[in-house]
Every structure is written in structure tokens, then in C-alpha cells.
Amino acid sequence: MLDDRDHLLLTLLQDDADRPVAELAERTALSPSACSRRIQRLRDEGYVLRRVALVDRARINLPTTIFVIVKTSQHESGWLEEFRAAVNAVPEIVEVHRLTGNFDYILKLVLPHVEHYDVVYKRLVGRVSLFEMSAYISMETVKSQTALPTRYA
Known part of the structure; x- marks a missing residue:
């Protein structure tokens, strides 16, 4: 407690x-x-997982954020393991969330420029079969924080 x-x-x-x-x-x-x-x-007790340094994305030439919505027609464990391995092999993919609703996954990518999305796209689809992918370019980050509210523990 x-x-x-x-x-x-x-x-x-x-x-x-x-x-x-x-x-x-x-x-x-x-x-x-x-x-x-x-x-x-x-x-x-596991409340603090690790210490990390937050790097300025603009200073390391990764100012572009793209969100990719993924639909798949496959949900068996073998495909899920392939998908996990594929997204983990692409360092530009910094977050992946499995969703409820009409889509299966949302991916957050950080890139040097929009055109680099094609490189990441080809690497991903070369490793795993996907039914549909739609990319959305972030125009502005309205809120971004790493700190979590602590009062729920």
C-alpha cells in the first residue's frame, strides 16, 4: 500500500x-x-520499472509522427507471434496497441520525414501479412507526457 x-x-x-x-x-x-x-x-516492488532518458526527437531528426491503423483477417497465435516479431524489428514503431472495435491495432511511428513511411511500410509488410493499413500524419502534438497519475495505486 x-x-x-x-x-x-x-x-x-x-x-x-x-x-x-x-x-x-x-x-x-x-x-x-x-x-x-x-x-x-x-x-x-515494481512501481519503478527503470530509469530512462527522454531524447529530443527534433534534435535527432525524428520530428514526424504517423499513426497507422491495421486490420487483419488472421487472429491465430502463429500470426500474432509473427506480428509481434515484425513490429519489434522496426525501431521507428515506438508503440503498438491492440484495439477493440473496427480495427485491430494502432501503431505509432516516429520518422525523419513523411516519405520515410514507405520504407517502414515495406519492411513491415515484408515480414507479416496484413489485411489493411491506413496511415494518419500527426499535424500537431497537443499533449504528450510520460508521467502517469500516481493516486490510483
């Missing part, structure tokens, strides 16, 4: 995981050693 300090620690760590323990301790009204133990417990 998480308490208010744990929730605050998770929020602060999501904002900047490189914050010094002394600062985290001060913000949570804990001693540095108690704060460090709590952070370790949150890791041990």
Missing part, C-alpha cells in the same frame, strides 16, 4: 529521475536515508 509520500516520490521521480536524494528527501519531509530506502522499496 502506498502512502502520500510514496505517491509524491513517484511523481517527482517521473518528472526528473536524476534529482538528488537530498532534494527528494526535502520535498517529501523524509531523511535522505529514509527517502533512499523508500525509493529502493518502490523499485523492488
Whole structure:
């Protein structure tokens, strides 16, 4: 069970995981050693999965976002494993979600430019059979955040 300090620690760590323990301790009204133990417990219990660096997409020439809607006529386990392997083999595909409704999957791609979509498309369809694919170019990112609300734990 998480308490208010744990929730605050998770929020602060999501904002900047490189914050010094002394600062985290001060913000949570804990001693540095108690704060460090709590952070370790949150890791041990699986609340903190890993620490990562967020990279500026524009600086590394990946400013374009394309969402691809996929329909498939196949749902057997062999095809699902092929699909998982295919999307995992394409680094430009950064998210894949299985959906309810009229479509089976939505893929999020990050690309240097729109024309590069054809390269990714050919790599994907060369690895797995798909019934239908429709691409949608993101014109603007209205909201993008990595931090999750912590009050539900």
C-alpha cells in the first residue's frame, strides 16, 4: 500500500529521475536515508520499472509522427507471434496497441520525414501479412507526457 509520500516520490521521480536524494528527501519531509530506502522499496516492488532518458526527437531528426491503423483477417497465435516479431524489428514503431472495435491495432511511428513511411511500410509488410493499413500524419502534438497519475495505486 502506498502512502502520500510514496505517491509524491513517484511523481517527482517521473518528472526528473536524476534529482538528488537530498532534494527528494526535502520535498517529501523524509531523511535522505529514509527517502533512499523508500525509493529502493518502490523499485523492488515494481512501481519503478527503470530509469530512462527522454531524447529530443527534433534534435535527432525524428520530428514526424504517423499513426497507422491495421486490420487483419488472421487472429491465430502463429500470426500474432509473427506480428509481434515484425513490429519489434522496426525501431521507428515506438508503440503498438491492440484495439477493440473496427480495427485491430494502432501503431505509432516516429520518422525523419513523411516519405520515410514507405520504407517502414515495406519492411513491415515484408515480414507479416496484413489485411489493411491506413496511415494518419500527426499535424500537431497537443499533449504528450510520460508521467502517469500516481493516486490510483
